[in-house]
Amino acid sequence: SAVISQKPSRDICQRGTSLTIQCQVDSQVTMMFWYRQQPGQSLTLIATANQGSEATYESGFVIDKFPISRPNLTFSTLTVSNMSPEDSSIYLCSVALGFGEKLFFGSGTQLSVL
Amino acid sequence: AQKVTQAQTEISVVEKEDVTLDCVYETRDTTYYLFWYKQPPSGELVFLIRRNSFDEQNEISGRYSWNFQKSTSSFNFTITASQVVDSAVYFCALSVGGSYIPTFGRGTSLIVHP
Numbered sequence: 001s002a003v004i005s006q007k008p009s010r011d012i013c014q015r016g017t018s019l020t021i022q023c024q025v026d027s028q029v030t031m032m033f034w035y036r037q038q039p040g041q042s043l044t045l046i047a048t049a050n051q052g053s054e055a056t057y058e059s060g061f062v063i064d065k066f067p068i069s070r071p072n073l074t075f076s077t078l079t080v081s082n083m084s085p086e087d088s089s090i091y092l093c094s095v096a097l098g099f100g101e102k103l104f105f106g107s108g109t110q111l112s113v114l
Numbered sequence: 115a116q117k118v119t120q121a122q123t124e125i126s127v128v129e130k131e132d133v134t135l136d137c138v139y140e141t142r143d144t145t146y147y148l149f150w151y152k153q154p155p156s157g158e159l160v161f162l163i164r165r166n167s168f169d170e171q172n173e174i175s176g177r178y179s180w181n182f183q184k185s186t187s188s189f190n191f192t193i194t195a196s197q198v199v200d201s202a203v204y205f206c207a208l209s210v211g212g213s214y215i216p217t218f219g220r221g222t223s224l225i226v227h228p
Contacts, residue, residue: 031214033214033215041220041221042205042218042219042220042221043159043205043218045215048214048215090157092159094159096214096215098214099209099211099212099213099214100145100146100147100164100166100209100211100213101164101214102149102161102164103151103159103161103216104161105158105159106158107156107157107158108157108158110157
């Protein structure tokens with residue numbers, strides 16, 4: 001089992017600014033993931049956050065726009081940089097405890113960009 | 115490549131009605147895992163069930179039941195005597211052997227009216 005604390009839960013930001021989302025897990029986990037969920041849409045994987053190495057980004061997502069840190073096995077941050085209204089979404093962090101195991105999710109960050 | 119299809123975008127029922135949410139999956143792997151998650155209006159994804167490809171037994175948990183049929187590549191979810199609290203978006207997901215990362219369907223929004 002894993003309990004994930006994600007913050008902030010929501011924010012309203014001005015275009016051109018950046019927001020950093022934090023994700024804290026109550027146990028050490030190898031695999032952490034960041035998802036984006038645009039309004040009315042499914043979950044889209046942004047990147048896999050690896051401890052001690054660069055994050056692995058999915059097609060369509062780049063490090064300059066979504067820099068990720070993973071300083072240890074219990075914590076990760078996702079920054080949404082130079083925001084535009086198109087970045088308005090729910091951002092979710094999640095962890096997996098093994099192959100084929102269920103994902104545990106944070107409560108999500110509802111981001112609105114004006 | 116894997117694919118999950120949830121053809122029903124939105125379902126609207128009246129309380130106490132039974133409702134079935136469809137999920138059809140595609141994979142060439144013989145080892146895979148199927149999941150259902152619930153996302154209530156609060157936004158946090160809640161795990162409901164996990165099934166592996168070698169276990170076709172149907173499962174019942176209270177008012178929830180799942181019908182896994184490999185012959186039709188389907189993993190359907192039925193809620194019996196629906197309640198207003200069942201109103202949520204439900205996601206079906208598929209994870210193939212050796213992967214931490216599931217493929218999510220687009221989700222089905224269930225609205226239960228009093």
